Amino acid sequence: MPARPAIDVDLAGVILAVTNDQPRLLARAGEPPRLPSGRFDPVADSTLDRGARRWVRDQTGLEVGYVEQLYTFGDRDRGAAAQAAGGGRLLSVAYLALVREEQPAPGATWLPIYQLFPWEDHRLGRPAVIPEVIAPALLAWAAAAPDEAERVDRTERAQVAFGLGQAAWDEVRALERYELLYEAGLVAEYHADRGEPAGAGPASQPMALDHRRIAATAVQRLRGKLGYRPVVFELLPQAFTLLALQRVVEALAGVRLHKQNFRRTVERAGLVEGTGRYDTATGGRPAELFSFRHEVLRERPRSGVPLPGR
Amino acid sequence: MPARPAIDVDLAGVILAVTNDQPRLLARAGEPPRLPSGRFDPVADSTLDRGARRWVRDQTGLEVGYVEQLYTFGDRDRGAAAQAAGGGRLLSVAYLALVREEQPAPGATWLPIYQLFPWEDHRLGRPAVIPEVIAPALLAWAAAAPDEAERVDRTERAQVAFGLGQAAWDEVRALERYELLYEAGLVAEYHADRGEPAGAGPASQPMALDHRRIAATAVQRLRGKLGYRPVVFELLPQAFTLLALQRVVEALAGVRLHKQNFRRTVERAGLVEGTGRYDTATGGRPAELFSFRHEVLRERPRSGVPLPGR
DNA sequence: GTGGTTATACTCATGGTGAGTATAAGGAGA
DNA sequence: TCTCCTTATACTCACCATGAGTATAACCAC
Numbered sequence: 001m002p003a004r005p006a007i008d009v010d011l012a013g014v015i016l017a018v019t020n021d022q023p024r025l026l027a028r029a030g031e032p033p034r035l036p037s038g039r040f041d042p043v044a045d046s047t048l049d050r051g052a053r054r055w056v057r058d059q060t061g062l063e064v065g066y067v068e069q070l071y072t073f074g075d076r077d078r079g080a081a082a083q084a085a086g087g088g089r090l091l092s093v094a095y096l097a098l099v100r101e102e103q104p105a106p107g108a109t110w111l112p113i114y115q116l117f118p119w120e121d122h123r124l125g126r127p128a129v130i131p132e133v134i135a136p137a138l139l140a141w142a143a144a145a146p147d148e149a150e151r152v153d154r155t156e157r158a159q160v161a162f163g164l165g166q167a168a169w170d171e172v173r174a175l176e177r178y179e180l181l182y183e184a185g186l187v188a189e190y191h192a193d194r195g196e197p198a199g200a201g202p203a204s205q206p207m208a209l210d211h212r213r214i215a216a217t218a219v220q221r222l223r224g225k226l227g228y229r230p231v232v233f234e235l236l237p238q239a240f241t242l243l244a245l246q247r248v249v250e251a252l253a254g255v256r257l258h259k260q261n262f263r264r265t266v267e268r269a270g271l272v273e274g275t276g277r278y279d280t281a282t283g284g285r286p287a288e289l290f291s292f293r294h295e296v297l298r299e300r301p302r303s304g305v306p307l308p309g310r
Numbered sequence: 311m312p313a314r315p316a317i318d319v320d321l322a323g324v325i326l327a328v329t330n331d332q333p334r335l336l337a338r339a340g341e342p343p344r345l346p347s348g349r350f351d352p353v354a355d356s357t358l359d360r361g362a363r364r365w366v367r368d369q370t371g372l373e374v375g376y377v378e379q380l381y382t383f384g385d386r387d388r389g390a391a392a393q394a395a396g397g398g399r400l401l402s403v404a405y406l407a408l409v410r411e412e413q414p415a416p417g418a419t420w421l422p423i424y425q426l427f428p429w430e431d432h433r434l435g436r437p438a439v440i441p442e443v444i445a446p447a448l449l450a451w452a453a454a455a456p457d458e459a460e461r462v463d464r465t466e467r468a469q470v471a472f473g474l475g476q477a478a479w480d481e482v483r484a485l486e487r488y489e490l491l492y493e494a495g496l497v498a499e500y501h502a503d504r505g506e507p508a509g510a511g512p513a514s515q516p517m518a519l520d521h522r523r524i525a526a527t528a529v530q531r532l533r534g535k536l537g538y539r540p541v542v543f544e545l546l547p548q549a550f551t552l553l554a555l556q557r558v559v560e561a562l563a564g565v566r567l568h569k570q571n572f573r574r575t576v577e578r579a580g581l582v583e584g585t586g587r588y589d590t591a592t593g594g595r596p597a598e599l600f601s602f603r604h605e606v607l608r609e610r611p612r613s614g615v616p617l618p619g620r
Numbered sequence: 621g622t623g624g625t626t627a628t629a630c631t632c633a634t635g636g637t638g639a640g641t642a643t644a645a646g647g648a649g650a
Numbered sequence: 651t652c653t654c655c656t657t658a659t660a661c662t663c664a665c666c667a668t669g670a671g672t673a674t675a676a677c678c679a680c
Contacts, residue, residue, distance in 0.1 A: 007352050009317050009401060040384075042317050042399035048384040072382040072403050074350075074358040089352035091319060091401075093382050160608055170611030243657080261638065263659075268636090284657025285645040298470055301480030302619060306637085309612060553626080571669065573628075578667090594626025595676040616668085 006088025011052045012037035012211065013095045014218035015064065017110065018235050018248045019102045024110035025215060026060055027207070032188075033111060034208035035215070036060055037092065052095040060105040064097040066234040070217050077193060078210045096218045098234040113219060114254075115205040116212055119162070120174055120219065121254045126163075129202045134186070135164055137201065141184040170309070171253050172223045178216035187212070223253055227310050228302040230271060233292040241279050241287035242266065249305050257306075265306035270296045316398025321362045322347035322521065323405045324528035325374065327420065328545050328558045329412045334420035335525060336370055337517070342498075343421055344518035345525070346370055347402065362405040370415040374407040376544040380527050387503060388520045406528045408544040423529060424564070425515040426522055429472070430484055430529065431564045436473075439512045444496070445474055447511065451494040480619070481563050482533045488526035497522070533563055537620045538612040540581060543602040551589050551597035552576065559615050567618075575616035580606045 012035045015026040027033035038055030045051030049067055056064055074091045102110060114121040119130055135158070142154035161176045163169030181187045186201030189212060206212060225231050226249060235248055246262050266272055272290040280286040296303045322345045325336040337343035348365030355361030359377055366374055384401045412420060424431040429440055445468070452464035471487045473479030491497045496511030499522060516522060535541050536559060545558055556572050576582055582600040590596040606613045 007317060007319050007350070009319070040317070042386075046386045048382065048401075069381060071379060072358065074403070076352075076356045091358075091403075093384070093401075156608060160611075165608075167608050168611055173611070241658090258638065258640095259657095260640085260659080260661090265637080280646075282657055283647080284655080285647095285659080287658055298466060298475075298477050301470070301478055301483070308638090551627090568669065568671095569626095570628080570630090570671085575668080590677075592626055593678075594624080595628080595678095597627055618669085 007091060008088060009040040009091045009093065010037050011040050011048065011055060011095060012092045012214055013052060013056050013097055014070070014215055015056065015060065015062065015097045015099060016113075016218065016222065016235070017099045017102050018251050019110070021247050021251050023113045023251050024102070025113055025218070026062070026105060026108050027111040028059070028108050030208070032206045032208050033109070033211075035211045036108065040093070048093055049095075052093075052097075056097060060108050062097075062099055062103060062105065064099055066098040066231065068096045068221070070094040070096050070214070070221055073210060073214065075210075092214070094214045094217060096221060098222075098231065100235060100237065111205070113215065116207065116215055117174065117178065117219065118204050119177065119202060120171075122169065122171070123250055123254060123256050126169070130162055133202045134162060134181070137186055138162070138180065138184055141186075168309075171255055171307075172220060174223060175213075175216045175220040178213060182213070189213075226252060226305055227307045228304040230292060230296070230303050230305070232305055239275055239277065239289040239291050241282070242272070242290060243282075243287060245272070245290070245305075249307070253307055255308065257308075262306060269303065269306075270299060271303060271305070317401060318398060319350040319401045319403065320347050321350050321358065321365060321405060322402045322524055323362060323366050323407055324380070324525055325366065325370065325372065325407045325409060326423075326528065326532065326545070327409050327412050328561050329420070331557050331561050333423045333561050334412070335423055335528070336372070336415060336418050337421040338369070338418055340518070342516045342518050343419070343521075345521045346418065350403070358403055359405075362403075362407075366407060370418050372407075372409055372413060372415065374409055376408040376541065378406045378531070380404040380406050380524070380531055383520060383524065385520075402524070404524045404527060406531060408532075408541065410545060410547065421515070423525065426517065426525055427484065427488065427529065428514050429487065429512060430481075432479065432481070433560055433564060433566050436479070440472055443512045444472060444491070447496055448472070448490065448494055451496075478619075481565055481617075482530060484533060485523075485526045485530040488523060492523070499523075536562060536615055537617045538614040540602060540606070540613050540615070542615055546602075549585050549587065549599040549601050551592070552582070552600060553592075553597060555582070555600070555615075559617070563617055565618065567616075572616055579613065579616075580609060581613060581615070 014035060017024055026036055028036055036056060036059045038059065040051050045054060048069065052067060053064060056062055072091060072093045076089065119127055119134060121127060138158040139155065142151055142158055145151040145154050157180060159165050159167045161173055161180050181201065182190050185199050187204065188198050188206035189210065191198050207215065232245065232248055236245060242263050246257055246259065250257055270293055273293040275289045275291055277289045278286040279289055324345060327334055336346055338346055346366060346369045348369065350361050355364060358379065362377060363374060366372055382401060382403045386399065429437055429444060431437060448468040449465065452461055452468055455461040455464050467490055469475050469477045471483055471490050491511065492500050495501065495509050497514065498508050498516035499520065501508050517525065542555065542558055546555060552573050556567055556569065560567055580603055583603040585599045585601055587599045588596040589599055
């Protein structure tokens, strides 16, 4: 057998839940926190998906329902320190999992994703950190580009990603935003990867290695999917009020929605059906409990929850 | 160092071009044909993307522009024969690349994708193979399910995937369709993977290992992206007529579009701008040549070509 | 110049969407 | 019991995008 350079493959999981209107991901305690991950076992795991399920169970005690492969990360400089210490090149196959309820997990904590990405939560309006910190820093970074073409390109990317100037905010582009901030040296990981002291940037919780990038990938994928696949229901109990549904969508998308229109669209699309039961703990008029209407899958090829710009 | 079970990682590429209204992918000659692929070199390739570019250049002579990671395939039973012969577990990171023109490639041929997936081309109406072969075979497979729940599930999946009954055809679900046919034993690879003689199914060109599944993944991803990202232009020359643009979109999506409405939407969205030059070889009135209007990226977050159902 | 072909302009009905107003049905406290 | 506050739900209206089709323009071959 020819000598082969060593490649390690591990599986990393972004396990998401929404509690009290806050999306959270499961993180392993530590500073900085890291995603649950485990080495892929080519003997025990007959498929990557099953491998992902296995070590999520082992590490967090959670039995996940919805699982989806996100992306495979394999840049050489990711986790430079870890690789120098351990063995060869590290490839991480990242997974997104959605779980219904917050459950206790030994050695793991639920980390609100908007601590990782404070610029992503627009439910109370555009976060002040964008005009006050991010926009000026990105524009300075763009202005410092070596040549005119690069200057134009950086400026345009900043405008598109963060909705500056005439560009509109597109909640889906979460990964693009993180990568731009990384490239501009505005997140802690940029400096950590280079063994430098931390630079300036918007206050935000970093993660180990490139785990925050993986989390951003998950957010982007999930936000993109909300609009054309009924994935939200993986995060809700079997019966829920329309407002509860809306709050979960808003939490994930990071935007506020018009209540009456949300309701109208969800009902008219046949996404949900009334159960005849009511939730009386609303603080006002009782709200009917609805459940996901499975038949919608047959009726409409794209069945998602209404979001602006679609 | 602890003994590690061997994991091989290779990169497989779906390299797409559209010529004469036919989407084609680059395949390495042989029977069955295979995708261009190469072992990932953890020493030479600093990133997976660069690795993909490198061996595409090495194997096909093409310098690709647009490249996007698709998915990582790692099931144990994929390429069972190859793994038994060679080494350990094989992981393939698949890439999609779009190239502008058909160029000669030594040892490689352009393989029309609708030879791989005859059921995907609805430009001349729904292919006869669906009602005549696929639908009956899938329904028979569903009826043969071990229990009632599974029977219902299979029937529903078949209806949704192939637009049977009340369900509408959704051109994006190409991977779902291939996977369903595989599961039902209606593609040659199903039997090849089990060392059985080929069974019945729609006439179609198989590929080596799970390469046809990878190709289906590429089709699904590309069709999905058409509607919200200006990716088509990677496949067109710098200047093109609106009909040429429409034909490429139709070729990829596998559906026919209304000419006047396509034109209206593309122009009103600001996706293209007239060049003032004209193509006189249309066979009728000369058509203005248009080019992609780059500013659209700043103006609209989702800028894609119009497709039905969006 | 006639007919064939493709390009391009315009019309019209329909349905979805954003935004807002109005009404219903609970609870808490005077 | 009445009032007020809160949330749920129904309805209206203007606007725009879309599907479908008709009409006209501009080239070629004969």
